[in-house]
Structures are given as structure tokens and as C-alpha cells.
Amino acid sequence: xxxxxxxxxxxxxxxxxxxxxxxxxxxxxxxxxxxxxxxxxxxxxxxxxxxxxxxxxxxxxxxxxxxxxxxxxxxxxxxxxxxxxxxxxxxxxxxxxxxxxxxxxxxxxxxxxxxxxxxxxxxxxxxxxxxxxxxxxxxxxxxxxxxxxxxxxxxxxxxxxxxxxxxxxxxxxxxxxxxxxxxxxxxxxxxxxxxxxxxxxxxxxxxxxxxxxxxxxxxxxxxxxxxxxxxxxxxxxxxxxxxxxxxxxxxxxxxxxxxxxxxxxxxxxxxxxxxxxxxxxxxx
Ligand code: PHE
Ligand code: ZN
Ligand code: ZN
Ligand code: ZN
Numbered sequence: 013x014x015x016x017x018x019x020x021x022x023x024x025x026x027x028x029x030x031x032x033x034x035x036x037x038x039x040x041x042x043x044x045x046x047x048x049x050x051x052x053x054x055x056x057x058x059x060x061x062x063x064x065x066x067x068x069x070x071x072x073x074x075x076x077x078x079x080x081x082x083x084x085x086x087x088x089x090x091x092x093x094x095x096x097x098x099x100x101x102x103x104x105x106x107x108x109x110x111x112x113x114x115x116x117x118x119x120x121x122x123x124x125x126x127x128x129x130x131x132x133x134x135x136x137x138x139x140x141x142x143x144x145x146x147x148x149x150x151x152x153x154x155x156x157x158x159x160x161x162x163x164x165x166x167x168x169x170x171x172x173x174x175x176x177x178x179x180x181x182x183x184x185x186x187x188x189x190x191x192x193x194x195x196x197x198x199x200x201x202x203x204x205x206x207x208x209x210x211x212x213x214x215x216x217x218x219x220x221x222x223x224x225x226x227x228x229x230x231x232x233x234x235x236x237x238x239x240x241x242x243x244x245x246x247x248x249x250x251x252x253x254x255x256x257x258x259x260x261x262x263x264x265x266x267x268x269x270x271x272x273x274x275x276x277x278x279x280x281x282x283x284x285x286x287x288x289x290x291x292x293x294x295x296x
Contacts, residue, residue, distance in 0.1 A: 013285035014123045016116075016277035018270050024115035025107050027052055029265045032105030037261060039106055041099040041142040041149070042074025049098050050079050053118050053139055057081045060125035062137075069152040073145035078153055080138050083124055086131035089164045092287050093136045094120070094280065095150065095216055096171045097143030104261040108268060109234070113171030114139055116277045124284060133166070133288035140216050143172075150216035154223045162223055169194070169283060170217035170229030174276035175268045176255040178248040179232030181275070182208035184217050191228035193283040198230075201275060204245050210236040210254075230276045232269070234258045 028049055032038055035045035050066065057064050063084060066077040079098070096113030100106020121137050141149035154162070167190040173179075181203040185191050198205045208231045212218075217227040233254025243250035257263040 013281040014127060016119055016123060016274065016281050018274040018277065021115045021119045021273055021277055022265070022268065022270065024118055025111050025265050025268060028111040028115065029105050029107055032100065037105060038102050039098070039100040040074065040102045041072060041145065042076045046076055046099055046141065050077055050139070053098070053114065054079055056118060057121060060122050062121065062125065067153065069141050069149045071152050072142035072148040074142055076141045078138060078141050078149045080136065080153070081121060083121070083131070083135045086134035086288060088134045090133040091136055091165045092133050092284070093138060093165050093168045094171070094284075095138035095140060095168060097141070097149070097216055098139040099141050099144055100263075101144050101259045103259055104257070104263045107263050107265055108175050108177070108255055109173050109258060109263055110143070110171075112173060112175040112268065112273060116171055116174055116273065116280060119277060120280045120284065123281065129285070130290040131288055132290050135284060135288050143216055147216055147219050150219035154219045154225075162225065165220075165225050167287070168217060168220035168225050168227045169280070170215055170227060171276065171280070172211065172215040172229070172231055173234055173255065174230050174232055175270070175273035176232035176234070177267055177269050178238055178252055178256070179254045179269055179272050180238060180242050180246050181205040181272075182211065182231045182233060184208045184211065184227060184229045184231070188226065188228060190226040193286040194228055194230060194279050197279040197282045198275065203275070210234060230279060232272045232276070
């Protein structure tokens with residue numbers, strides 16, 4: 013798997029922050045800042061050879077589009093999905109929540125294209141709208157799938173807040189089969205990851221789980237408080253929030269833990285390669 017460069021992800025985050033600054037300081041679903049965020053990611057994916065579609069979420073509080081990108085190759089009846097919500101709250105630019113997950117997936121998608129390995133399974137990425145109003149974009153996406161399309165998705169991996177400044181290392185459904193590649197990578201770094209208790213039911217993996225699709229994902233924490241025991245194993249500040257700028261105007265490019273960002277992004281690449289890429293090198 014490629015070693016993802018966190019500086020490349022940070023450059024995407026700078027673009028998202030600039031988009032927010034040019035549009036009243038927000039990338040809220042349905043706003044111009046959100047539309048421009050979709051256009052930024054879509055343009056990069058199209059240039060890299062992805063098949064990209066916007067899907068209008070008509071049931072969303074703020075009607076706006078999900079962005080779906082398929083990397084050509086692999087058996088579509090064996091699809092692995094990776095997703096992140098691209099919308100922010102009204103109050104701020106949403107760079108950790110959730111530019112971090114969105115840009116982590118964008119850079120992984122670009123590196124998959126650059127490496128063009130032989131695919132054993134199909135890989136699809138989703139950037140969701142209207143998460144902040146109740147997981148609405150992902151719920152709409154899952155709801156419009158046929159039974160066969162739903163069954164074809166063998167696992168869904170969610171990335172929401174993966175660079176919290178005082179963060180920890182949390183995994184959704186940490187003891188599940190599907191979490192193994194994410195878990196094994198963070199364990200190999202001796203990070204002693206914990207179950208994502210704070211995030212249960214609060215991000216887009218819940219839409220997939222509710223439809224019977226196995227899910228997992230990384231998170232580094234929101235407004236909940238770091239314990240003394242967590243401070244001892246992860247560093248940072250005990251008795252303080254994982255992200256003190258959660259849902260605030262200070263959630264800017266300054267609100268990013270680059271170490272956590274890199275550890276999250278590299279775990280995504282390892283998971284893509286482990287689940288969907290052939291060991292056999294391609295000879296072109
Ligand atoms: N980040 C989620 C939101 O969009 C909430 C959340 C909290 C998700 C904690 C994961 C972990 O507000
Ligand atoms: Zn890296
Ligand atoms: Zn979020
Ligand atoms: Zn949020």
C-alpha cells in the first residue's frame with residue numbers, strides 16, 4: 013500500500029477552508045460552500061479516472077448532493093465502500109469535522125488511481141451531504157439501493173473526525189471481522205485503540221449498519237473528555253475535550269492533528285489494499 017502523505021491531505025483541507033471563508037465561513041449542506049466542496053473533490057476524481065456521480069438527496073433537510081465515485085475494476089458484486097460526510101455545521105468551516113475524513117478519502121482515492129493495481133474487489137467512495145441534520149445523505153443513498161445492490165456492498169468504512177487536536181484512537185465495531193485491517197494497523201503502531209463509544213449512532217456508518225451492511229471506521233473524538241488513562245497512552249491533555257473546536261468557527265486548518273491524520277490515512281490505504289487489491293503486481 014502507498015504511504016499516504018499527510019501534507020497532500022492538508023493541501024485539500026486548505027482548499028476546503030478557503031471555500032468556507034469565501035462563503036460566509038461555512039460548508040453547510042445546501043450552501044454555496046457545500047456545492048463548491050463537492051465540485052473540488054469531483055474535479056480531482058474525474059481527472060484521476062474515476063466514474064463520478066452526484067446524487068440529489070431529495071429527503072435531506074437542506075436538499076443537496078451526495079458524491080459517489082467508483083474506481084473502475086474489480087467485481088461490483090464484491091464492493092468495499094469508504095465514506096465521509098462532506099458537510100459542516102453552519103457555525104464553522106468543518107475542517108476536522110469533517111474535512112479530515114473527506115480529504116483522507118480523496119487522497120486515498122487519488123493514490124489508488126496513481127498506483128492502478130489489479131483489483132480483486134470493487135472500491136467505491138461516498139461523500140455524504142446533510143449528515144449534520146441527521147445522517148440524511150447516507151440514509152438516502154442506502155435507501156435507494158436495490159436489494160441486490162445492497163447485498164453487493166460487503167463492508168462500509170466511515171471516517172468522521174480523524175485529526176482531533178487532543179484526540180484518541182477509536183474504531184467503530186472494534187471487535188468485528190470487518191474492522192480487522194484498521195485495527196491491526198493501529199495495533200501495529202502500539203496505539204491500543206478503543207471502541208468508538210462517543211460516535212455510536214452519530215455518523216453515517218449507522219445508515220449502513222441499519223441496512224445490514226457490516227461497518228467500521230476510524231474516529232479520533234469530538235466533544236467528549238479525554239481521561240487520565242487515555243492521556244497516559246495517547247498523550248495530550250486529560251480532562252479536556254478531544255476537539256475543543258467541535259462545531260465551532262475555530263474548526264479551521266489550525267484544528268488538525270497531523271499525526272492522527274497520517275495514521276488514519278495510512279490505515280485506509282492498508283485496508284483498501286488488504287481487501288480489494290491483488291498481491292500479484294501489474295505488468296504495465
Ligand atoms: N462528528 C459527528 C458529527 O458530525 C459526531 C460524532 C461524534 C461522530 C463522535 C463520531 C464520534 O457531529
Ligand atoms: Zn503516511
Ligand atoms: Zn462529523
Ligand atoms: Zn458534526
